[in-house]
Structure formats: structure tokens, C-alpha cells
Amino acid sequence: MPQAQVAMTVRDGADDAKVIDIDGEITAFCEGVMMDAYTQADQPGTKAIVLNFGGLQYMNSGGIGLLVTMLIRAQRKGHRLAAYGLTEHYRQIFSLTRLDEAIGLYDDEAAAIAGS
Amino acid sequence: MTEERIEPTVPADKANWAPHVERLAAGGVNVGGRRLNGPQQGFGPMWQKTYKVRIPGVAPERVISEWKANYGSFWPSHSRFNAPVAGIQPGEVGNIQSMQVLSTGIMVLYTDDTSFSFMTPEGHPFAGWITFSAYDDGGTVGQVQLIIRPSDPLWDLVFLFGFGKGEDMMWQHTLRSLAAHFDIRTEPETNLVKVDKKRLWRNARNITKNSAIGSAIHILGTPVRALRRPS
Known part of the structure; x- marks a missing residue:
């Protein structure tokens, strides 16, 4: 299977x-990288998981499928999933696929964490 | 030293995605005027269904090119896919007729050299995305992957009572036909994962757009439409 062309780094944000x-491409082939990142982020006390798409270079429909799978995992654990750093192009894709109705999109990290 | 990211003027995947639409303008019965639904707009449990077939010796790009060109011909005979005039291109709408009675459709969400995806409109039996892809995994693999929920409570019941199994058979048939197109006789692998067992009751009202009900009303209305047609 082709290698994932993405790096995902997990760090602490404000307010738990x-x-x-995310830096690189989100395709079906990054499932392992994405789920590892989710597992690292899924710590006791975590309230929200925020995806920073500032380094996103390419996304295909397989990648959108992985995001909805991550969303379900987050919902099951009671975590809010939010995102920021999307260019206008990727915001339109989130809107087209209606993922923006389930994953809140924000302009910056502070707003994504605050959920407002 | 600070590394500065330079945004490309046109995103690399811009031409691969359908343009944004609120509602489908084109399309037949149960398609035109409908919104698109992802899995989170559906009702029943969410499934990730993956079907694979090995097609050794054929490049992934060639598999996808032939698949796009002959898409409907790989389907079982009880279902018909009327491909868009422009072919499988982002934003195009295809109509589906199943068992002579059920009319629905899909919109082409994404295409590239090694994959293409469809998204379903309101009323379709399931809400979500279907991705067709080919990739090298020690030899070429052709794959269909659905990330879906039954659209409404009626379709949820229908899935429970056999439609889900019928859908598996349909995609297995499709992959057998795809492999046979390249003179390969083989059996597909199937992997079904229930990603979310919850039902999204907030979407129960989707039943008002149910394509089986819409198709029945359309069929019953045929004589009336014929009478109204100017002679």
C-alpha cells in the first residue's frame, strides 16, 4: 500500500x-497515522480534540472518510471535535460533504478550543 | 529561522473535487432539487463496507480509467446506471434505476487517476460516500469502500431485512465484472465494520424524502401526467 505523506503531531492546548x-496529505493511506494521533490525544481529562489543518497540502475523498471515522470515535468518548486553519478551498469541501455540520470550523486555535 | 509556508494559488486537488452545491440542479426522479447527504445526515447505524479484488499486472491508473468508462456495465442486470453525459467527472450527476421501480441517483464528488467517489442525495437508500479506488499492494487491488448509514427509518428496516446483504452482493458482482474485464477470474474479499451502532433520531424525518415512496408516487402518477400532456 502507498505510504502516508503526512505528519501529525499532538500537543497540549488550553482548557484540557x-x-x-497536520502537515501533508490526508488520504485513505494515512489511516494509521491519523488513528495513532487520535489515540495520543485521547487522554483522561481531554475535553476537546482540535485539528489544525494549517499544513494541509492535499486531501481526497478517502481522507474525508477517515475524518468521519475519527469524529465517531471522538463522539463515543464524549470529546468535542473542532478544526481550524482550513483554506477557503477546504472549507468548501467540508461544506460540500456536510462535515462542517458535525465538526466545528473556526478561524484560529483559541476559537476552536473555546468552541465559539 | 522561521519557515514560511507559501500557499499555492490553486490547491493541488482543486480540479478533483466537485464544485460546491446546496442542491442538485440536474437529475431525474428523487434527485433534482435534493441536497447531498453524508453519513452524519443519515439515520441508521454507520457502516464501513470494503470490498476488494486483486487485478495483478494491470496498472491502478488503467483499472480506474476502464472502471470510469464502463461503470454501469459492471453492475448486476437488475440495476441500471445512467452515466452523466460528460462521464464520471466532479459535480456530474448519474441516475440509478433498480428493480425497474426504484429511481435515485448520485453526484460525482471526487475523481483522480486512481480513485473516484460518489455522494448520495436525500432519499437515497443510504446516506454517505462510495469510493472506488485502485492501488498497488504487492500487485494491483481494485476496491469499493462505502461509508454509509441507512437514510431513514424505513430504509433502516429494509437494510435489516436483507437489503444490506443484497448491497454486498451487488458490489461483489461489480468487482468480479471489473476483474473479468481484464480477463481475471477471482472472488472479492469483503470486510464489514459497524463504525457506529447508534441511530441518529434527529434525522428520522428524512423519511419524507424516501426514494422508494417517491418512486411509487411517481409511478402511480404516470397516467395522470399522460392525460395532462398536450396531444
Whole structure:
């Protein structure tokens, strides 16, 4: 199977949030990297998981499928899933696929953590 | 030293995605005027269904090119796919007729050299995405992956009582036909994962757009439409 062309780094955000910084391509082949990042972010006390798409270079429909799978995992654990750093192009894809109705999109990290 | 990211003027995947639409403009019965539904707009449990077939010796790009060109011909005979005139291109709408009675459709959400995806409109039996892909995994693999929920309570019941199994058979048939197109006789692998067992009751009202009900009303209305047609 082709290698994932993405790096995902998990760090602490404010207010018991974990931030996943995404750098590269989100395709079906990054399932392992994405689920590892989610597992690292899924710590006791985590309230929100925030995806930073500032380094997103490419996304295909397989990648959108992985995001909805991550969303379900987050909902099952009671975590709020939010995102920021999307360019206008990727915001439109979230809107087209209606993922933006389930994953809150924000302009910056502070707003994504606050959920406002 | 600070590394500065330079945003490309046109995103690399811009031409691969359908343009944004609120509602489908084109399409037949149960398609035109409908919104698109992802899995989170559906009702029943969410499934990730993956079907794979090995097609050794054929490049993934060639598998996808042939798949796009002959898409409907790989389907079982009880279902018909009327491909968009422009072919499988982002934003195009295809109509589906199943068992002579059920009319629905899909919109082409995404395409590239090694994959293409469809998204379903309101009323379709399931809400979600279907991705067709080919990739090298020690030899070429052709794959269909659905991330879906039954659209409404009626379709949820229908899935429970056999439609889900019928859908598995349909995609297995499709992959057998795809492999046979390249003179390969083989059996597909199937992997079904229930990602979310919850029902999304907030979407129960989707039943008002149910395509089986819409198709029945359309069929019953045929004589009336014929009478109204100017002679």
C-alpha cells in the first residue's frame, strides 16, 4: 500500500484540549497515522480534540472518510471535535460533504478550543 | 529561522473535487432539487463496507480509467446506471434505476487517476460516500469502500431485512465484472465494520424524502401526467 505523506503531531492546548497539527496529505493511506494521533490525544481529562489543518497540502475523498471515522470515535468518548486553519478551498469541501455540520470550523486555535 | 509556508494559488486537488452545491440542479426522479447527504445526515447505524479484488499486472491508473468508462456495465442486470453525459467527472450527476421501480441517483464528488467517489442525495437508500479506488499492494487491488448509514427509518428496516446483504452482493458482482474485464477470474474479499451502532433520531424525518415512496408516487402518477400532456 502507498505510504502516508503526512505528519501529525499532538500537543497540549488550553482548557484540557489536545491539538493535532497536520502537515501533508490526508488520504485513505494515512489511516494509521491519523488513528495513532487520535489515540495520543485521547487522554483522561481531554475535553476537546482540535485539528489544525494549517499544513494541509492535499486531501481526497478517502481522507474525508477517515475524518468521519475519527469524529465517531471522538463522539463515543464524549470529546468535542473542532478544526481550524482550513483554506477557503477546504472549507468548501467540508461544506460540500456536510462535515462542517458535525465538526466545528473556526478561524484560529483559541476559537476552536473555546468552541465559539 | 522561521519557515514560511507559501500557499499555492490553486490547491493541488482543486480540479478533483466537485464544485460546491446546496442542491442538485440536474437529475431525474428523487434527485433534482435534493441536497447531498453524508453519513452524519443519515439515520441508521454507520457502516464501513470494503470490498476488494486483486487485478495483478494491470496498472491502478488503467483499472480506474476502464472502471470510469464502463461503470454501469459492471453492475448486476437488475440495476441500471445512467452515466452523466460528460462521464464520471466532479459535480456530474448519474441516475440509478433498480428493480425497474426504484429511481435515485448520485453526484460525482471526487475523481483522480486512481480513485473516484460518489455522494448520495436525500432519499437515497443510504446516506454517505462510495469510493472506488485502485492501488498497488504487492500487485494491483481494485476496491469499493462505502461509508454509509441507512437514510431513514424505513430504509433502516429494509437494510435489516436483507437489503444490506443484497448491497454486498451487488458490489461483489461489480468487482468480479471489473476483474473479468481484464480477463481475471477471482472472488472479492469483503470486510464489514459497524463504525457506529447508534441511530441518529434527529434525522428520522428524512423519511419524507424516501426514494422508494417517491418512486411509487411517481409511478402511480404516470397516467395522470399522460392525460395532462398536450396531444
